[in-house]
Amino acid sequence: MxxxxxxxxxxxxxxxxxxxxxxxxxxxxxxxxxxEEDTKISSETVESALKEAKELTTLKYHYKNIASFENSQQFHGMTIPFTTKRFLYTYEGEIHAGVDLDQAKVNINQEAKSISVTLPKTKILSHDIDEDSVMFYDEKNSIFNPLELEDYSNFRKEEEAKVEKKAIDKGLLKEAKDQTLKAVKEILLLNPIIEEEYTLTVK
Structure with missing residues (x-):
């Protein structure tokens, strides 16, 4: 028992x-x-997802460039002999274009079950040069007009600006904008509540 x-x-x-x-x-x-029985999406939820999507919404443009520098001292529009300096410059770089998602504006209407995300203007976020790829050729110096560090640095800035303008003219920012709109929509719609219960607008 x-x-x-x-x-x-x-x-x-x-x-x-x-x-x-x-x-x-x-x-x-x-x-x-x-x-929760009555789950709602908050602005914080959307903004958190946008912050995690930064890398995915950045368009990377890799390029190779070759440029030449030449400078001579002038006198009344005429080149002074033996004052010419020059060099040939080759390098590779990468431009990152996209939007700063930290600046995106989120508006949620719980009654209408709608989410509106307004993205800031597309821009170049960074421009990096692969220092290991930098090469100088055909350098010519002059004792009357010597090459200086400032010549290299100023020329590099000018060339980087030219490359950026060329990339923009070819549609870099438009492509980055289109990619960002698509990526942001896809990322936010990964949330089943947003996909099933809300109307999402990204612009």
Missing amino acids: NKNKSKFKQGLISAIIVASLILLTFFTAKSIFNV
């Missing part, structure tokens, strides 16, 4: 432990996945 009571008591304790574990698992899962 005592043995039966003991077995019953052990079985009851085991059942209580199992039930406790099930309840603990349920509430833990609810906490992790934020399960």
